[in-house]
Structure formats: structure tokens, C-alpha cells
Amino acid sequence: MSELKSLEREFAYTTAHFNTARTTLYRFSGIKLADSKDAMVYSRLVRRIRTLKLSGFSAYFDYLLAQESEHQEFINALTTNQTAFFREPHHFEILRKYLLEHPDTKRIWCAASSTGEEPYSIAMVVAEHFGNFNTPIEIIASDIDSGVLHKAEQGIYPLERIEAISEIRKKRFFHRGKGAQFGNARVVPELRQMIQFTRINLLDSFWPLKTPIDVIFCRNVMIYFDKETQEVILKHMMNSLSEDGLYIAGHSENFNMFPQIITAVGQTTYRAAKGSSSAKT
Template identity: 60%
Template sequence: MISTDDLNNREFSFERTDFDSVRTRLYQLTGIRLADSKDSMVYSRLARRVRALRLQSFAEYLSHLQTHPDEEQHFINALTTNLTSFFREPHHFDILKKYLLAHPQTKTIWCTASSTGEEPYSIAMVVAETYGRFDVPIKIIASDIDSQVLQKAQAGIYAIEKINSLAEQRKKQFFYKGKGSATGLVKVVPELQKMVEFRQINLLNAQWPLRGPIDIIFCRNVMIYFDKETQLTLLERMVKLLPAKGLYIAGHSETFNHASHLVKPAGHTTYYPNHSVR
């Protein structure tokens, strides 16, 4: 919650009503519900926009947001969380490889929250390793609501520390090491980049620019930001895209015991579509 000390030390006026207005607008645009404890995060991230626009307070910024639709994307980009890493939750990538070996007819994989690209590139690495080549018959679609992180993902350039945990073979096969002015950076090899198609998608949009069937959906650590009603709505839409033997991969803190009419457990935080109830 906002403390008196915080208020006294802040560059811009930020009232409780401002925080509530931010939460309401973010929910309207993205379906994400911010907890009461996120007030400091909201201030620190949006203060940059207030400063950049040369406004004097959050009240002014919120008025600007209402009258300038082009500001909505900056607003969303500032507040959406983009925590990710290569091969985060590694057991999912073991499951992916086993699935690909058991289902050689797999055609499409959708990563619904690609962030800066580490997750979809990890998927692509597993696909390339499984097939033994880059030219594979599988389309990998990677989407995110944040336009800025998508630009970073498409560039495929990372601090070298990002790949420290990867096996040496993966480092050599999938990354170029920067030299000269690029020392300390690595770049995803073009062959891997070509395997991933990046798209900006707001999961709350009535229509998604993709069609089923989609064999595997990675939707990890996304649902936790939505209320139960929105979770069920999105899960139902995604399940409809999955074939009978499709696979839905969730995050480590996401469970769908309340959605047994839509999915059935396939392993640790992985699910099969429950088409039998239709």
C-alpha cells in the first residue's frame, strides 16, 4: 500500500484514486488484475511515461490516456510483467521432446506469452534438436501483448549471461558470440530465428489472428494475472484450438482443478483437452 513516506518522496502526485484508475484501465485493456500491493510498481513504471510526456501528475497522465488512444500501448508495455529465461521450468521441454517423438505429425506450436523471446527460442531449440535440423515441418507462433518486448525477441540479441546455464553444445549451435562493440552479447543464429513467427496478440481480443488446430499451446505463468472468470474463458478458447491429442502447458503456479470440464491432467502442469465432455 502507498505509505506517507512514499508520497512525500515521489516526484509526481500519485493518489490512491490514481492507482485504482490505473488498475481499472489495465483490466479493461488486458484482463489483468493488479493486486493492492502493486502500487509502488505502478508508480515506478508509469512515472517514466509521465516524465516523458512532461506532465505534472498521474491525474494528468490518466486524462491524457483517455484522450490519446496511441498512449494505450505504452501504458500496457509499462505494466505487463516480462520475467523469462531460456529453458525456464526445464521439465516442460523434456515433455515437449517426448511429445514430438510420439506425435511426428505435429504441425503447430503456440507460445502465448513470448516476452523477450527466451521461451519460444527454447521451444525452437528442442524442435531443431529433435528433428536434427532447422528446416522442420512445424510452425512456431510466438505472441505477446507488449510491442517492445516483441521487438527485442525478433532481434534475438541477449546479454551473454542469459545463456550461461545452457549446455556448451547449445551455445555453439544456436548462438553467435559478439565481438568488438558487441562483446558481452550473443545473437540467436538466423536459422533458429526463422523457425519462430512473432505476432502481437492481446488474449482478450474477440478474434485471434490464428487458426486451429494447434497441437501444443504454451501458456505459462499467464493465467495467474487474470481472474477466475477470465481464466476459464481464455482456457476454453484455447482448448477449442487443440486437437484431441493436443497438449496445453501451464506455469508452475497454475492449476486447473476447477476446469476439469475443459482439461484433464497429462503430467506436472500439463494438460490434455477434455473434448469428451462436448
């Protein structure tokens, strides 16, 4: 990052500032930012600097150090949330099959719920399986970003976000907005009530979850962690799975380097490796 580029910006921004931001994010969340993310860090944090009326990045990091309440704002600013309803649709067919083969399924965890499209997709599949909204399955949706969790809880989306959903599902699971909400759709209250939203940092040694968990959706999350952090989180997740539990990963993730922890059983789907200390039902 050249000094010239730094001077062209509203606030002075150096390689040292970028490194402080990414080491702090790693310490708070385990997320490792690539060297190429320097411009993203500037554009995201400069909004906080303006909001707080601070003089620049050095002042912001001093504030961050002094104010624990800013930690969550910092994490929210630098985490990326990309999602869609029924993204990677084969995973939802796998879930449907799992529910048929495991009638005693009790618990499903969406470990990176973002703005809610993924957990609501899960809830739709569960509701369709049982033929109603009153099901025996607990669905937990978590994220490290409190801001996106708030949006998820609201369950309000622009109509274009639900375009790819079938007309049958649109009619059953969404209400079209009117008046001030024209152009939006909202998930029906019954679907919303199927999900418990809670903030969870995957780095924490304790997760406020009941175990065992039968299905864990943790898609395109591990790519943001280094190998050491991946190993810690995967061990924790496998210990939280039921004996025949399923872990569903993203298309860009591969865990061949952890054969003692996790075993592939299908397309980006896994189970705890034999002999690992997975939770028992």
C-alpha cells in the first residue's frame, strides 16, 4: 500500500493500519483476512470513523482498545455475508433425505445464518417434511455478526431475493409487503417461530447450544480460518454432532487434512470420523 494511495484518501491509511485491523479481527473472531483486502478494510472502517467522529485510523484503534462495546461493531464491519435462498440446492435434498431416514431428528444448527436466507430455507424443508409448522425439530441459527442476525430475525427481503423460489413456496411461506413495505416480502410468522436466532462466535470454547445436534450447516465459513483454527472448530463441531449426525460444508471447502476428525460421505457432506468423540444420542 503506497503512501501516495494513502494520501489520496479521506483519512491517512497505511500498511500498519491494515495489519492492525486484520490481527485484531483474527484475535476477536479467528477470521484471517487476505493481503488483497486492504481496500475493503478501509471502506468498511472509515464508516465507523465518521460515525464516531474520530480523527483517523490510529484514533479508531485506540477507541477500539478502550471500548469493549465497539468490538461487535468492528466485527460486524469486517465480516462478509453472502447468501441466498436454497443456495447449493443439493444440500436441501440431502436434508430432506436425512429427515426421511432419521425420524428422530431433534436439532439442526445453521452456524452462519447471515441475513437469514439459509435458516429459512432449512425451516421450509422441515415444514414441508412434516406438513405443518409445528414440528419436533429445533432449528438454531447463529452468526458472529449481530447486525445480520437482526435482519434475519425480521425476515424481510426485497422481492428479487425470492424470485428463484417456487410459486408454491412463495404462497405458503411469504407475505407480499404493502404500503411502506411495497416491493418486499416477509416470511410468515409461523416460519419465523420455527427458528431460534442467537449470536455465536465459533472461536468461543462454549457454545450456548443443546447437544447432540443432528445436522450442522456450516457452509463457506471455514475458508476464512487458518488450518489451526479450522481444526479447533471442527473438533468442537464433531463433538457436538449426534452419532449419525451430518455436517454440511460449502462447495469451496475440503477437509481431507483432518481425517482423524471428519469423514466425507457425499458431495460436501461429512460425518465425524470413526473413533472421534462425537456426541451420542
